[in-house]
Amino acid sequence: MLIYKEASIRGAWIRWFICTLLSLLHGVIAETSTTLDIMTKYPLIDGHNDLALRLRMHFKNKLSNFSIHNNSNVATDIRRLTAGHVGGQVFAAYVLCTAQDKDAVRLTLEQIDVIRRMCTENPEMELVTTAEGMRNSAKIACLISIEGGHSIDSSLPALRMFYQLGVRSMALTHNCNTPWAESSSSFYPNYQRKNNSLTDFGKAVVNEMNRLGMLVDLSHSSWETARAVLKHSTAPVIFSHSSAYAICNNVRNVPDDLLLLLKENGGLIMVNFYSSFVACSYNANVSIVADHFDHIKRVIGAKSIGIGADYDGAQGFPKGLEDVSKYPALIEELISRNWTEEELAGVLRLNFLRVFRKVEKVRDDFLHISPSEVEISLSEVNNSCRVMLIHPVLPKSSHRNGNAPLMPVKALIYFILLWIQLQ
């Protein structure tokens, strides 16, 4: 009896303990399960990730030396992408501005190659090139972007060939101006121009991207260039990894007047998490990142917002958002700020898919237009690496095509005269 009574008291205690624990956890569990529900239903498509840059810097692009499933040297691996509910990732093929006018095109090809290899050699990933492919993928869908117009060396044929390799987005500049578009940064002295933020050739690049169905990315472009592109582009554009200037006044961020133009254009701003861009300091947390979402929603609405965290593109991410497994912490914060499931579904993936689909629609409308044969003028791109493939070895005195047939004729006359003299 005594033993029975003791057991029953212990049972009651255990029941009480479990009930109390459950009720204490209830709030947390309810919130967490909502986050997980939403993210399972709407896996994230992130607009910008620089893992490929890390692959070059630390592993010389040798995938055989890189364990992609679990790798603490980088912020992005398959284990953490899965934990972060990432269903799609735009991977940047980025090469340093110091390669401009040198071997930027080769280096870009190598970055595209390593992204293609990564996304086709791992069964958890899938290389996609269309909005539909991205929507339907049950894996981590990879889309390739180029970060910086210096990658095309001012050549529309090069741009078209990058498209053929699967590139579907290009940032017009990185931290360097190109001969045709202006960077938000003045760190590099190349191609400083006054009042010419998008040249005629720059407009031709935008036209050709519209025709091809490539997303024009204005992150890293100067505000003047962004304004000019927003005015010129037929298709919606994106800022793939930029935040709100009103919250942190860094020139990489987007001021409210540009946000309003972006809304008119039907485009998307994908918020960057890098501490220096969200908090204007190295000290940041989830809360300040959520402030950017609240602000942009207030100015242009939740339908124009996405996420482009910039993992592996910078050092120093907010506490609680250190790597690609941490996206749920942000969604949880936005839920606590009363963001609805519909708004979050858009932020997580539907807004990007809508914009990408619209860019494809513009491409379909332009099917009757031929590839552009616009060339940049030689005076705009003159550099010692550029070889003109028109008789580069002929001496100046005989450099015209029309003169060439004269040479044998002259020689013949010379020999006839010589022969006559010798007689």
Ligand SMILES: *[C@@H]1O[C@H](CO)[C@@H](O)[C@H](O)[C@H]1NC(C)=O
């Ligand atoms: C890279 O991989 C090769 C072949 O698997 C191996 O011999 C080499 O030690 C590795 N190097 C590093 C730095 O891991």
Ligand SMILES: *[C@@H]1O[C@H](CO)[C@@H](O)[C@H](O)[C@H]1NC(C)=O
């Ligand atoms: C991932 O790698 C770390 C060491 O870098 C290790 O401690 C951890 O157990 C690994 N996790 C998995 C799931 O393999």
Ligand SMILES: *[C@@H]1O[C@H](CO)[C@@H](O)[C@H](O)[C@H]1NC(C)=O
């Ligand atoms: C800048 O260029 C535009 C058109 O190209 C012109 O209308 C404007 O007057 C120029 N502004 C200045 C300050 O030169």
Ligand SMILES: *[C@@H]1O[C@H](CO)[C@@H](O)[C@H](O)[C@H]1NC(C)=O
């Ligand atoms: C985030 O940081 C701000 C100051 O930058 C602070 O006021 C706030 O309490 C922090 N929030 C959390 C959840 O840590």
Ligand SMILES: *[C@@H]1O[C@H](CO)[C@@H](O)[C@H](O)[C@H]1NC(C)=O
């Ligand atoms: C969220 O909504 C609740 C209930 O309507 C309200 O009490 C609360 O103040 C709201 N929180 C925020 C951050 O707007």
Ligand SMILES: *[C@@H]1O[C@H](CO)[C@@H](O)[C@H](O)[C@H]1NC(C)=O
């Ligand atoms: C290109 O640059 C070289 C050396 O700076 C110069 O001699 C040449 O005239 C330039 N050509 C053009 C077309 O600008």
Ligand SMILES: [Zn+2]
């Ligand atoms: Zn960047």
